[in-house]
Amino acid sequence: xxxxxxxxxxSWLGTLFLPWWxxxxxxxxxxxxLIEKPLTAIVIGFSGAGLAWFLQALYIHTANDAIATTRxxxxxxxxxxxxVLAITLLLGGLPGAAGAVTGCLLKLNLKKNPETVxx
Numbered sequence: 001x002x003x004x005x006x007x008x009x010x011s012w013l014g015t016l017f018l019p020w021w022x023x024x025x026x027x028x029x030x031x032x033x034l035i036e037k038p039l040t041a042i043v044i045g046f047s048g049a050g051l052a053w054f055l056q057a058l059y060i061h062t063a064n065d066a067i068a069t070t071r072x073x074x075x076x077x078x079x080x081x082x083x084v085l086a087i088t089l090l091l092g093g094l095p096g097a098a099g100a101v102t103g104c105l106l107k108l109n110l111k112k113n114p115e116t117v118x119x
Contacts, residue, residue: 049096
């Protein structure tokens with residue numbers, strides 16, 4: 001739970017000021033620090049970073065009376081601005097999942113082969 005909240009908060013804060021790929025870094029850090037299993041890392045990283053992006057998109061959606069998301073939905077031929085928000089959640093979760101599983105696997109690999117750290 002701590003990893004999820006940490007990824008969510010740091011991803012949300014990071015994407016306020018930095019590019020989209022910053023979603024990878026908090027997930028990687030928490031993957032190394034707190035997450036023990038690769039499948040758990042994928043789920044926590046995806047849900048934390050994806051929810052952070054979704055909440056930002058939802059705020060923008062409500063702040064401008066759905067003008068931007070409606071236009072994007074029309075351009076993409078989706079028909080509903082809520083589908084744009086769902087796609088935003090999915091696309092935001094991918095770097096989070098990749099970062100968390102990379103960090104978790106790095107930690108597991110270094111635990112298995114501690115002599116590679118000294119080299």
